[in-house]
Amino acid sequence: MVARLGTVRNPEWPGSIVAIVLATLDRIAVIGLGLIGGSLLRALHGTGRDCWGYDADPAVLDLAGADGFEVVTTAADAVRDADLVILAMPLPQVPAALGAIAATLSPDAVLTDVGTLKRPVADAVRAATPGHRFVGGHPLAGTEDSGWRAGRADMFDGAPWSLCLEPGGPDEGIDAELSAWLAVAALVCEIGAHPVPTTAAEQDDAVARVIGLPHVLAEALALTGLAGGPLGLSLAAGSYTTGSRVARTRPELVASWCDRNHALVGALDEAIGLLTGARDALAAGDSVLPLAQRGHSARMAWEQRSVRTVPVGRGRAQLLAHGRQGGWITQVPDEGDLTGMRPR
Amino acid sequence: MVARLGTVRNPEWPGSIVAIVLATLDRIAVIGLGLIGGSLLRALHGTGRDCWGYDADPAVLDLAGADGFEVVTTAADAVRDADLVILAMPLPQVPAALGAIAATLSPDAVLTDVGTLKRPVADAVRAATPGHRFVGGHPLAGTEDSGWRAGRADMFDGAPWSLCLEPGGPDEGIDAELSAWLAVAALVCEIGAHPVPTTAAEQDDAVARVIGLPHVLAEALALTGLAGGPLGLSLAAGSYTTGSRVARTRPELVASWCDRNHALVGALDEAIGLLTGARDALAAGDSVLPLAQRGHSARMAWEQRSVRTVPVGRGRAQLLAHGRQGGWITQVPDEGDLTGMRPR
Numbered sequence: 001m002v003a004r005l006g007t008v009r010n011p012e013w014p015g016s017i018v019a020i021v022l023a024t025l026d027r028i029a030v031i032g033l034g035l036i037g038g039s040l041l042r043a044l045h046g047t048g049r050d051c052w053g054y055d056a057d058p059a060v061l062d063l064a065g066a067d068g069f070e071v072v073t074t075a076a077d078a079v080r081d082a083d084l085v086i087l088a089m090p091l092p093q094v095p096a097a098l099g100a101i102a103a104t105l106s107p108d109a110v111l112t113d114v115g116t117l118k119r120p121v122a123d124a125v126r127a128a129t130p131g132h133r134f135v136g137g138h139p140l141a142g143t144e145d146s147g148w149r150a151g152r153a154d155m156f157d158g159a160p161w162s163l164c165l166e167p168g169g170p171d172e173g174i175d176a177e178l179s180a181w182l183a184v185a186a187l188v189c190e191i192g193a194h195p196v197p198t199t200a201a202e203q204d205d206a207v208a209r210v211i212g213l214p215h216v217l218a219e220a221l222a223l224t225g226l227a228g229g230p231l232g233l234s235l236a237a238g239s240y241t242t243g244s245r246v247a248r249t250r251p252e253l254v255a256s257w258c259d260r261n262h263a264l265v266g267a268l269d270e271a272i273g274l275l276t277g278a279r280d281a282l283a284a285g286d287s288v289l290p291l292a293q294r295g296h297s298a299r300m301a302w303e304q305r306s307v308r309t310v311p312v313g314r315g316r317a318q319l320l321a322h323g324r325q326g327g328w329i330t331q332v333p334d335e336g337d338l339t340g341m342r343p344r
Numbered sequence: 345m346v347a348r349l350g351t352v353r354n355p356e357w358p359g360s361i362v363a364i365v366l367a368t369l370d371r372i373a374v375i376g377l378g379l380i381g382g383s384l385l386r387a388l389h390g391t392g393r394d395c396w397g398y399d400a401d402p403a404v405l406d407l408a409g410a411d412g413f414e415v416v417t418t419a420a421d422a423v424r425d426a427d428l429v430i431l432a433m434p435l436p437q438v439p440a441a442l443g444a445i446a447a448t449l450s451p452d453a454v455l456t457d458v459g460t461l462k463r464p465v466a467d468a469v470r471a472a473t474p475g476h477r478f479v480g481g482h483p484l485a486g487t488e489d490s491g492w493r494a495g496r497a498d499m500f501d502g503a504p505w506s507l508c509l510e511p512g513g514p515d516e517g518i519d520a521e522l523s524a525w526l527a528v529a530a531l532v533c534e535i536g537a538h539p540v541p542t543t544a545a546e547q548d549d550a551v552a553r554v555i556g557l558p559h560v561l562a563e564a565l566a567l568t569g570l571a572g573g574p575l576g577l578s579l580a581a582g583s584y585t586t587g588s589r590v591a592r593t594r595p596e597l598v599a600s601w602c603d604r605n606h607a608l609v610g611a612l613d614e615a616i617g618l619l620t621g622a623r624d625a626l627a628a629g630d631s632v633l634p635l636a637q638r639g640h641s642a643r644m645a646w647e648q649r650s651v652r653t654v655p656v657g658r659g660r661a662q663l664l665a666h667g668r669q670g671g672w673i674t675q676v677p678d679e680g681d682l683t684g685m686r687p688r
Binding site: 140159160162194196206207211213219220225227229234236237240242243245247248249250251252254255259262264267269271275279285288289291292294298299300302303305323324327328 | 484487503553558567568571575583588596598602608613620633635638640647649
């Protein structure tokens, strides 16, 4: 009945796959119990899976343990029996975490992560544990708060979740990498989120525009808005408050979502071009109306876009085409087409 | 007992003031029943004052009448018996509204408004009804929705409310202009908002940074964020959603808050400078961390600033100094010092 595919390796040749067989991701280690990892441990616990957490900070482990979750006190022990290992720490800490778990990872364990940028973490995993299957993931969820206490089991309800797949592999059939992708996608659906099939490069380009750019703009607004003197402190209200909200995020996290993502340079160039156009119009006694009309149209078109349910084939090419068209997955059955939603 | 000051004019010389005497703002006409005017009519109704509304759109009058509010079907009739006339229409419509009411305004009526920019409306009032006292007002409240139905009686709870006063007048004592300012300030306090004493020029400079700038940035984000293709449509989430929220505002309103406010050119120059710095850092392989740290500090300092209760003298200079220091008024007693809050 269980049709999630896994692999059997020759124990003398751990890199080789001798068969693709049934497998499940039933034993899950969450490494890092901050806002996202902590929410994920709660959400996975809610599915009835066997899951446990580890955090480098013993105080966080105590909190999670006191809240009734299973915790393990070393990263090496935490991954030993896991089918799926979820890396849930900021990008700069990923290489050290991989170093701590590489020796005790089961050869068949699947790795995933929850970071914003997918290219650098894929590079780090390939360097540290080249024989393991890695499905880069990025839940578009969270708040500007952080830490175990800010986590919630329903954090991922309805959230998009980039799930990385690279083109290539066999033209037909399902290889070990794709089987891991499908199993992780099924799990993401199970906790209420929506996997978006994408390559690491395409996701990072898109994220430059919808995460990096809004954060950099919010920082610039937070600073400039209040630089005019104390009067502005009391007049700052609605638009300043929401426009600068994400400047509340810890600066190190913002930097980890922006730095080394070259697509953000292009996105900033476009935004600076629009702002300079508005600035020049104002200086010439003209209006910002044309920009406001275009911005309003873009926002309303996005907000009001309608989507339809579509079948999505199980192949890499079909999945990636679906994501590239703005689609996401809602269901991963044991066999046959997946179910997805796509803009009309 | 009633110590709000008004004026008595010589009927043969309507411009002259023969005495400053007790007066109240008990009969209030709200001209324009959109989001702000409609909320104001509801809030004033809650104070027990005699108040009524007018809107150029008969359908809006019908809605307000059906909701139990007194409405008048022409602007000229609406202002005839009013002590206070509140202009609550977008800036471009103010001159026409003034034209419609100038002939029937009582000579002692006080005018106020609720627009974002205070210099242009003051110019328009001076041109249309030079003999009347005008207290420019700007409630920092509202949502990106509009219209009578979106209004709420509690819209102004705790909201800052710029209230314009110009330096000059007698060194000591209270002239007719200042008496009108104090009476409007008392009314603003009564509906739960916080008058911020300021000159029109200083308020417009501050508003360029905390209203104009966040709107222009939101428009640029709304456009650029989604310009990368459909994948971004499904990955846009928290930071894109809040960062572009005010791009939902009607473009004509955004333009009316930005156009002809020269201070916005300078604010945009500063923001563009910060963004260009971040762009160049990224292009050179450096980090956006310095900008993120400064933006985070600015936002947190604003959010966490502490204020204390202070007495504020009734003179123009004391009131304006209080506003310039980031302070606002919470209470306008019949005599003696006002009560205010000011950052420590």
